[in-house]
Amino acid sequence: MSTSTTGSFESRVDFAARVIASGRETTRNFSNCFEMNDGEHVVEALRRRAQRNPRLAQALPRYIRQESVEAAEATLGHLTREQLIANARETRERRSAAFAEQIKARRAVSADPSTPEP
Numbered sequence: 001m002s003t004s005t006t007g008s009f010e011s012r013v014d015f016a017a018r019v020i021a022s023g024r025e026t027t028r029n030f031s032n033c034f035e036m037n038d039g040e041h042v043v044e045a046l047r048r049r050a051q052r053n054p055r056l057a058q059a060l061p062r063y064i065r066q067e068s069v070e071a072a073e074a075t076l077g078h079l080t081r082e083q084l085i086a087n088a089r090e091t092r093e094r095r096s097a098a099f100a101e102q103i104k105a106r107r108a109v110s111a112d113p114s115t116p117e118p
Contacts, residue, residue, distance in 0.1 A: 009038065009088045013045040020046070020063045021056040037095035041088035044072035048081075 007015070012033040019030050034042050047069050050057035060069070079087060 009041065009045075009085055012036065013042055013049070016042060017046060017049055017053070017056055020059045021053060023059055023062075026063070037092040037099075038088040040068070040072045041076060041084060041091065043068050044076040044079075044084060047073055047077075 016030060016033040019026065033039075043064055046056070046060060046064065050060050076084060076087070
């Protein structure tokens, strides 16, 4: 299985940075880097790396909208690297739990047609 799908936050940032800096075509694995309930954190980590990597900085706008980069910086730019990683984990856990609750509620509705939808 792909590192971008199963890996840590940092491994997903590494994978995305390599794809972007090399100018490669995006793949499902690339998209997965941003779809783990912490995409804005990945964008912020990439923004920070781009400050130190001219090739990444030059290519970043071809892959990620400037509005997304600015929004990530505005909300997460004040965090240290360690805080960003911890906040990404907490955000993933919180959003995953909320999604699981939504699925559970929908299944309950499906199982009992007399129950109104949430």
